Amino acid sequence: MPSCWPLVSEAEFGPPRSGEFRATPEDFVVEEVLGFAPEGQGEHLWLWIEKRGLTTLEVVRHLARACGVTPRAIGYAGMKDRIAVTRQWLSVHLPGQQAPEDLAARLDALGVRVLEQVRHPRKLKRGVHRANRFQLRLSGAAINDELEARWAWLCRHGVPNLFGPQRFGPAGRNLIRARSLLARGWRKRDDREGMLLSAARSYLFNELTALRVSDGSWRHLVSGDVAILDGTASQFAVDAVDAVDAELGERAARLDLHPSGVLWGVGTSLARGDALYYENAIAERHAVLCQGLERAGVRMARRALRMRLDQPRLERDGREARLDFLLPRGSFATAVLRELIDHPTLTLSTEA
CATH class of the missing domain: 3.30.2350.20 (TruD, catalytic domain)
Known part of the structure; x- marks a missing residue:
């Protein structure tokens, strides 16, 4: 049985109880915020x-x-x-x-x-929107006082910016195909939309995030980190010194900025020191995927390890709860839900 990427709320509250979401399309409403x-x-x-x-x-x-x-x-x-x-x-x-x-x-x-x-005058381009607003309805045993406590904790500390299970396809088949394709050499005719490349990069990012969740550094800057300003693509390197600047640490605690992780590809990482250690560990552990992405010519990029719940609201009525929040573009509501309820479709496997 494959293990799952760790939950940040579990140390505080234990594993979440079972819950339901998306019983009907109206239970899962998403609205693009163009900006x-x-x-x-x-x-x-x-x-x-x-x-x-x-x-x-x-x-x-x-x-x-x-x-x-x-x-x-x-x-x-x-x-x-x-x-x-x-x-x-x-x-x-x-x-x-x-x-x-x-x-x-x-x-x-x-x-x-x-x-x-x-x-x-211009065509709508991928990724130009600012955010997505989610309005979700949950039900089941997980809808209790503990759910509200978990929600408050996530609002205060943020949520790991994991790629959702939909990125990896049913039963992780996109990831299995990606590993096979990258091992023999990626060709566009085998992956015209780049879906398999995306699955591989997303998996590696989730693995990196899991390493930092395990030691608690997913929401704290470490030596040599690359910080990303909340809600923007602006990033800057943090000096590789023994102690991170106190002001930057306070801004990270306020969710004003976040540590980042690499989206694997060709290029030189801006990370240094302790932050680079995590990336090197992933490169060693998943050499086939990393080297295959480099041979495919994918350009290296970075992504925040954490996301802030913007304009969050929770309303509870018996065994039902309604959530309302904004996430930055590219972030997954399922990464939030997995911290709140236990549901089989929210399982994110660490097995590739």
């Missing part, structure tokens, strides 16, 4: 949509077909869950053209409501 407004004119038609029971890529294909364009003409900021009610922006390149008059009706028949249409 800017379309300009109202330009070659690209931007659509604010609400979907149920569809992945973002399925909507992209439907929209391309309805508008008579290729999927490449469609832009989106992020991938949204299938079993959920999700709202997000999509863009369609329609220079000098109007959208089909029956576009909204055709999409509505497929489970996609068009809430707004507006023009913009």
Whole structure:
């Protein structure tokens, strides 16, 4: 039986009790927070949509077909869950053209409501949105006073910024395929969307985060860390000295900045000292994945080890609870839920 990446709340409260989420799509609502407004004119038609029971890529294909364009003409900021009610922006390149008059009706028949249409000069690019707002409903034995205590602890200290199980596919099959592909040499024709490369990098990041969760350094700066400012991509190296600057330590305690971990690829890590020790341990433990990613030409990047729950709210009514919070783009609500409830779909295996 594979082990799981550790829970930060377990030392304080013990393992969470069983709970349910996403019994219906309405139990899991996600709304994209763009952070800017379309300009109202330009070659690209931007659509604010609400979907149920569809992945973002399925909507992209439907929209391309309805508008008579290729999927490449469609832009989106992020991938949204299938079993959920999700709202997000999509863009369609329609220079000098109007959208089909029956576009909204055709999409509505497929489970996609068009809430707004507006023009913009540029295509919507991946990762340009600021955050995602989650409104979740939980039920089951885990809904008790302890849940509220766990929630308060996570709001105060943050949550490990783990990639969710959906990144690794059913039963971790994306990760198994990634290991096989990277061992023999990655080729784009075998992984056109880069899904397997992403699974491998995500797994290595989760392994690194798990190392730092195990010794408690996931929410504290250590010597040689690379800090990331909360809610931004701004980062800076922390001097490799015996004691981290007291002011930086206080800012980390306030969730104003976070330690970071490497997203593996070609390049030289900015980490030094104690922080580099963790990365070297991962490189030694998972040499096949690390070397395979480098041979594939993936560029090294960094990701915060911790995420802050922004505008958090919990309302409890008997055996049901409603959670409302914002997470930065690229962060997973399932990483929050696994700290609160025990559910088989939230299991994150450390076996590759």
